[in-house]
Amino acid sequence: LVYKLARSWSWWFLSDDRNKSWEDRLKNVHTFTGIGEFWALHDAIKPPSGLNPSSDYNVFRDGIAPMWEVKENKNGGRWLITIEKRTSEIMDLIWTEILMAMVGEQFKQDSESVCGIVCNVRTKGSKISVWTTDSSDDEANLRIGNVLKTVLNNASMIHQRPLFDVLRYEDHESCQKKTSSGVKAKHSIFAVEER
Ligand code: M7G
Incomplete structure (x- = not known):
């Protein structure tokens, strides 16, 4: 018996190779549907903290390339968590927690909005x-952000350490035009409500 996820996902790797274009650095590692297959892959490859700086991991719905240019992303945006002062161990925890939530369909009615x-x-x-696919769909994006907040706050309790301070939503268009002053967030969700 093979236990299956609700949909297929593709894991991508962006190498740190400076001599190649961004597009040529991006490689599809594996597409999976089985739950066992997902964990085998997750456990066989390095956690994010084991990658060279300038590398990326992407896990996207099968059929959606992890780039701004494709139709599912071109009007989209992202909920961003900055790791900055946190340890690489916390980065790995956040990555695995969000990954489990996503492939485990925790975004429910908004699953189709998550790329x-x-x-x-x-x-x-x-x-x-x-x-997410539509940066102007505030309702879906806020529901997705609140699921992320719950997932990360639950994980913070289990691991007995705060995993994040704030989630910020920004559209891909502003990210592409970003200046040194950074991108203005469209929405912000704090781990702890401000009093
Ligand atoms: P980044 O990796 O998102 O952020 O973008 P960083 O500043 O923390 O490294 C860095 C650069 O990678 C961008 O300025 C683009 O040149 C390239 N790049 C990143 N993304 C997500 C894309 C993409 O979706 N499409 C293309 N063509 N280039 C991208």
Whole structure:
């Protein structure tokens, strides 16, 4: 008996190879549907903390390439978690928690709005983000953000350490035009409500 996920997902790797274009650095590693297959892959490859800086992992719905240019992403945006001052162990925890939530269909009615997740390993501060298909769909994006908050707050309790401070939503278009001043967030969700 093979236990299956509700849909197929593709795991991608962006190498740190400076001599190649961004597109040529991006490779599809494996597409999976089985739950055992998902965990075998997850456990066989390095966690994000084991990657060289400038590398990325992407896990996207099968058929959606992890790039701004495709139709499912071109009007989209992302819920962004900055790892900055946190340890690489926390980065790995956040990655696995969000990955489990996504392939385990925790976004429920908004599953079709979620395109995938990204981990950018960077010396200047790593990032984990959830890409959604329509940056103007505030209702879906806020529901998705609140699921992420719940998932991460539950994981914070289990691991007895805070995993994040804030989730910020930004559209891909502003990210592509970003200046050194950064991107203005469309929505923010705090781990702990401000009093
Ligand atoms: P990043 O990896 O999202 O952030 O973008 P970083 O500043 O933390 O490294 C870095 C660069 O990678 C961008 O300026 C683009 O040149 C390239 N890049 C990133 N993404 C997500 C895309 C994409 O979806 N399509 C293309 N063509 N280039 C991208």
